[in-house]
Amino acid sequence: MxxxxxxxxxxxxxxxxxxxxSEVTGYEPEMIWHKSGALPDDLDLVMVPGGFSYGDYxxxxxxxxxxxxxxxxxxxxxxxxxxxxxxNGFQVLCETGLLPGALIRNASLHFACKPQTLEVCEPExxxxxxxxxxxxxxxxIAHHDGNYVADExxxxxxxxxxxxxxxxxxNPNGSARDIAGVLSENGRILGMMPHPERAIGPHEGGDHGxxxxxxLIASI
Amino acid sequence: xTDSSALLTPLLAPQDQISAADxxxxxxxxxxxxxxxxxxxxxxxLGIYSVMWSEHCSYKSSRRHLSKFPTHNERVIQGxxxxxxxxxxxxxxxxxxxxxxxNHPSYIEPYQGxxxxxxxxxxxxxxxxxxxxxxVNALRFGSPDHPKTRSLVAGVVxxxxxxxxxxxxxxxxxxxEFDEGYNGNILVNAMAVGLADQDKIFYARxxxxxxxxxxxxxxxxxxxxxxxxxASAEFSEGEEDNRPTVQVGDPFxxxxxxxxxxxLMATDAIQAIQDMGAxxxxxxxxEMADKGGIGIDMDLDKVPQREEGMSAYEIMxxxxxxxxxxxxxxxxxxxxxxxxxxYDLDAEVIGMTTDTGHMVLRQLGEVVCDIPVAPxxxxxxxxxxxxxxxxxxxxxxxxxxxREQDALKIxxxxxxxxxxxxKRWIWEQYDRHVMGDTLESSQSLGDAxxxxxxxxxxxxxxxxxxxxxxVLADPYEGGKQAVAESYRNISAVGxxxxxxxxxxxxxxxxxxxxxxxxxxxxxxxxxxxxxxxYPVVSGNVSLYNETDxxxxxxxxxxxGVGLLDDFRRATGLGQAQSGDTLILLxxxxxxxxxxxxxxxxxxxxxxxxxxxxxxxxxxEKEISDTVRSLVLNGLVHAVHDLSDGGLACAAAEMAxxxxxxxxxxxxxxxNLFSEDQARFIVAANDDxxxxxxxxxxxxxxxxxGEPSGMLSVNGEVLPLEKLRKAHEDWMPNYxxxxxxx
Numbered sequence: 001m002x003x004x005x006x007x008x009x010x011x012x013x014x015x016x017x018x019x020x021x022s023e024v025t026g027y028e029p030e031m032i033w034h035k036s037g038a039l040p041d042d043l044d045l046v047m048v049p050g051g052f053s054y055g056d057y058x059x060x061x062x063x064x065x066x067x068x069x070x071x072x073x074x075x076x077x078x079x080x081x082x083x084x085x086x087x088n089g090f091q092v093l094c095e096t097g098l099l100p101g102a103l104i105r106n107a108s109l110h111f112a113c114k115p116q117t118l119e120v121c122e123p124e125x126x127x128x129x130x131x132x133x134x135x136x137x138x139x140x141i142a143h144h145d146g147n148y149v150a151d152e153x154x155x156x157x158x159x160x161x162x163x164x165x166x167x168x169x170x171n172p173n174g175s176a177r178d179i180a181g182v183l184s185e186n187g188r189i190l191g192m193m194p195h196p197e198r199a200i201g202p203h204e205g206g207d208h209g210x211x212x213x214x215x216l217i218a219s220i
Numbered sequence: 221x222t223d224s225s226a227l228l229t230p231l232l233a234p235q236d237q238i239s240a241a242d243x244x245x246x247x248x249x250x251x252x253x254x255x256x257x258x259x260x261x262x263x264x265x266l267g268i269y270s271v272m273w274s275e276h277c278s279y280k281s282s283r284r285h286l287s288k289f290p291t292h293n294e295r296v297i298q299g300x301x302x303x304x305x306x307x308x309x310x311x312x313x314x315x316x317x318x319x320x321x322x323n324h325p326s327y328i329e330p331y332q333g334x335x336x337x338x339x340x341x342x343x344x345x346x347x348x349x350x351x352x353x354x355x356v357n358a359l360r361f362g363s364p365d366h367p368k369t370r371s372l373v374a375g376v377v378x379x380x381x382x383x384x385x386x387x388x389x390x391x392x393x394x395x396x397e398f399d400e401g402y403n404g405n406i407l408v409n410a411m412a413v414g415l416a417d418q419d420k421i422f423y424a425r426x427x428x429x430x431x432x433x434x435x436x437x438x439x440x441x442x443x444x445x446x447x448x449x450x451a452s453a454e455f456s457e458g459e460e461d462n463r464p465t466v467q468v469g470d471p472f473x474x475x476x477x478x479x480x481x482x483x484l485m486a487t488d489a490i491q492a493i494q495d496m497g498a499x500x501x502x503x504x505x506x507e508m509a510d511k512g513g514i515g516i517d518m519d520l521d522k523v524p525q526r527e528e529g530m531s532a533y534e535i536m537x538x539x540x541x542x543x544x545x546x547x548x549x550x551x552x553x554x555x556x557x558x559x560x561x562x563y564d565l566d567a568e569v570i571g572m573t574t575d576t577g578h579m580v581l582r583q584l585g586e587v588v589c590d591i592p593v594a595p596x597x598x599x600x601x602x603x604x605x606x607x608x609x610x611x612x613x614x615x616x617x618x619x620x621x622x623r624e625q626d627a628l629k630i631x632x633x634x635x636x637x638x639x640x641x642x643k644r645w646i647w648e649q650y651d652r653h654v655m656g657d658t659l660e661s662s663q664s665l666g667d668a669x670x671x672x673x674x675x676x677x678x679x680x681x682x683x684x685x686x687x688x689x690x691v692l693a694d695p696y697e698g699g700k701q702a703v704a705e706s707y708r709n710i711s712a713v714g715x716x717x718x719x720x721x722x723x724x725x726x727x728x729x730x731x732x733x734x735x736x737x738x739x740x741x742x743x744x745x746x747x748x749x750x751x752x753x754y755p756v757v758s759g760n761v762s763l764y765n766e767t768d769x770x771x772x773x774x775x776x777x778x779x780g781v782g783l784l785d786d787f788r789r790a791t792g793l794g795q796a797q798s799g800d801t802l803i804l805l806x807x808x809x810x811x812x813x814x815x816x817x818x819x820x821x822x823x824x825x826x827x828x829x830x831x832x833x834x835x836x837x838x839x840e841k842e843i844s845d846t847v848r849s850l851v852l853n854g855l856v857h858a859v860h861d862l863s864d865g866g867l868a869c870a871a872a873e874m875a876x877x878x879x880x881x882x883x884x885x886x887x888x889x890x891n892l893f894s895e896d897q898a899r900f901i902v903a904a905n906d907d908x909x910x911x912x913x914x915x916x917x918x919x920x921x922x923x924x925g926e927p928s929g930m931l932s933v934n935g936e937v938l939p940l941e942k943l944r945k946a947h948e949d950w951m952p953n954y955x956x957x958x959x960x961x
Contacts, residue, residue: 013654056472112648115663142385142651200656203656204653
């Protein structure tokens with residue numbers, strides 16, 4: 001599996017993503033600085049990591065979504081490549097329009113960092129296959145702006161088309177319909193607020209994130 | 221008058237004693253200054269002297285007492301005197317750490333004060349070549365009933381989270397207490413721990429003449445001018461107007477600065493480096509020049525500036541954040557510039573090191589400062605301030621009015637009192653898991669946080685400790701206790717305590733009564749450090765925490781760091797199993813003086829509360845070593861040290877965290893709530909117990925029962941869920957309620 005991680009100024013989960021990918025999949029990802037032009041053409045997976053790209057000083061993910069590297073991320077998506085956006089990465093994917101909806105400030109108005117129970121809603125996707133029949137998993141969250149919003153039609157469509165990958169059990173941020181992770185129409189792009197790369201054990205984040213990366217190896 | 225003379229004339233004007241007094245320089249210091257200089261200083265020079273000789277930078281009231289601390293053991297690579305302390309953690313690696321206060325700014329502007337406190341302590345650590353891997357904070361607020369407390373808590377917590385979360389360093393541990401003694405002066409102490417290779421550690425020393433002085437990071441603005449001087453004076457009513465002296469943090473720039481500096485440090489380009497913290501460009505340049513025994517010549521027009529028309533005085537005293545100063549090796553400017561350009565950070569050569577021993581500053585082509593470097597540091601005042609030994613307290617009258625059958629009611633009261641109640645509301649706002657190496661944080665509720673050394677099976681144990689009511693009651697014993705509790709907490713998780721950083725928060729040292737607390741607390745801490753072989757490698761002193769003559773409770777905070785070779789052998793608080801026996805190690809004498817029981821149940825004011833529990837340091841060491849050995853040999857499931865609230869609170873916390881019922885049998889109130897030191901509780905099953913070494917002095921206290929069961933003592937029962945609710949609800953309810961004033 002050939003993968004890369006896009007590093008924006010202010011990304012801070014890039015190393016976590018690198019460790020998770022290399023440890024679980026056995027393949028070392030390439031780290032691509034956002035200014036370095038383009039992504040290689042032959043990538044299977046691009047990961048857009050968490051953090052605070054450009055300090056989140058504008059809208060979360062809005063500046064990164066206009067970085068030069070995004071053009072080649074789009075080409076990768078158009079080729080049918082896989083993309084995983086976590087936390088700030090999810091926000092970036094929404095800002096680019098590669099995924100529908102947007103992420104606004106948590107309903108509590110506070111940053112929230114805690115272990116979060118999730119329901120695996122779509123067990124047959126490229127990102128969730130290895131969870132098998134496991135209904136609920138626990139993955140840490142850590143965000144200030146994870147409140148997923150979209151209009152009712154879009155939400156109905158996401159649910160109807162099986163594009164809701166994960167739902168919160170006990171909604172921590174006010175997300176519409178408890179949505180924690182969203183798939184693109186072709187099922188190859190996943191954006192999620194919880195951090196699977198922080199759940200590859202043995203550490204406080206647990207190890208329920210491993211199956212997500214294992215799913216990808218099986219799918220690619 | 222031309223523009224340049226309008227700017228320069230006031231800078232060059234000879235200053236007098238009145239102007240010096242306005243800069244916080246007293247008559248004696250003025251004499252010393254003018255004698256050494258052989259003339260009166262101009263405004264720029266006076267400004268530089270005033271910050272270098274401020275309490276904050278010179279430690280003039282505490283220096284002679286700080287020298288009582290032991291600062292070395294076999295693992296110490298760098299003790300106090302550099303940006304942070306450095307310890308050897310094996311395999312060619314080092315842990316680098318320090319704690320620092322941001323008390324005054326946080327009271328005036330809680331969000332930015334706390335945020336920049338985090339930023340500053342991170343820079344102390346990565347300046348030395350370490351990647352920061354953990355943040356800790358020790359917070360003290362005024363009474364919950366005070367009208368300002370709630371907004372200060374909200375602002376400080378948001379500031380710490382806002383900075384730490386963005387910069388991407390996990391906040392793994394902390395402590396938060398409330399006491400009316402902090403109504404006018406809150407304490408915000410932040411600690412950072414970093415990781416470096418021993419052959420890639422960078423120091424402020426080592427600069428030689430003829431090399432470029434390189435400025436990197438944010439532009440210099442007018443913010444924070446004279447922050448160090450503000451932190452060296454008492455507050456009075458209306459001090460909030462000092463807001464312009466509080467700096468504004470930019471964690472995004474800090475993140476870029478960390479990455480850029482570490483990238484540059486991987487090359488062989490830096491000769492000496494110092495972050496621009498308190499007193500900004502002044503202290504960073506003076507430190508490097510002084511430690512290198514050299515001179516400096518800087519052209520302030522080259523300093524990247526955020527505002528137009530800044531004077532040399534303002535540029536030198538600005539405390540704008542996220543800036544570093546380094547002396548580069550010859551021929552490395554281009555390499556360095558390329559790296560900072562990658563991260564879109566300002567980077568300029570602003571001068572050269574010289575062999576003159578003088579600090580020469582130029583603006584608009586004029587020399588605006590020319591003073592010898594050495595006296596700025598060497599001649600800084602070093603006072604032997606008069607002090608009074610704090611009076612010993614009468615023993616507590618132990619005819620306690622509460623009855624044995626009230627034990628569970630008392631437990632509910634204590635576990636939901638502001639100091640003991642769960643601080644989940646706080647730590648859930650901190651990213652505790654970024655970097656992927658957090659093994660145990662506040663979330664696991666253990667005695668110390670555990671952070672894996674990336675890519676290895678080693679881990680660092682980290683904790684923050686102080687019991688101000690003990691220090692207030694008896695600073696010598698209280699100082700010992702802060703160090704001993706740190707030693708216990710690090711040992712409880714199975715780690716070997718290595719060294720500490722300290723943050724000494726006190727009132728006005730010019731008051732002999734306050735100075736007495738400073739002296740005795742330091743002596744008590746030093747004694748504990750010596751007996752426990754737990755030296756001080758870095759630290760910070762924050763004095764003048766006093767408003768309108770009312771000093772804070774003496775608060776010498778200890779940040780401890782320990783090493784665990786294999787994190788898989790660590791133990792926490794929450795792994796007790798059904799059927800495990802709860803065992804007490806250590807001796808209970810029934811000391812209730814200065815306890816939470818005395819404060820909350822007997823309702824005593826500090827002066828009537830009696831002395832704190834005495835500390836037997838040899839016993840502390842012995843019992844901590846025993847517990848560590850039990851942990852490492854897998855002979856216990858869970859461990860907790862006994863501190864605030866004694867056996868009952870520790871046992872209840874273990875039951876809550878393990879989510880198991882617990883029967884404590886029949887216990888007197890003294891057994892349950894006394895705060896005798898050198899004690900631990902552990903949970904172990906019969907098989908583990910059968911393998912314990914013989915001859916340990918242990919007391920079987922109770923048995924763990926069913927998940928989510930009952931807590932019982934003296935035949936009374938309390939559902940765990942009720943206890944949990946009381947413990948968890950205080951803080952969110954408090955923060956959600958509206959001030960009644």
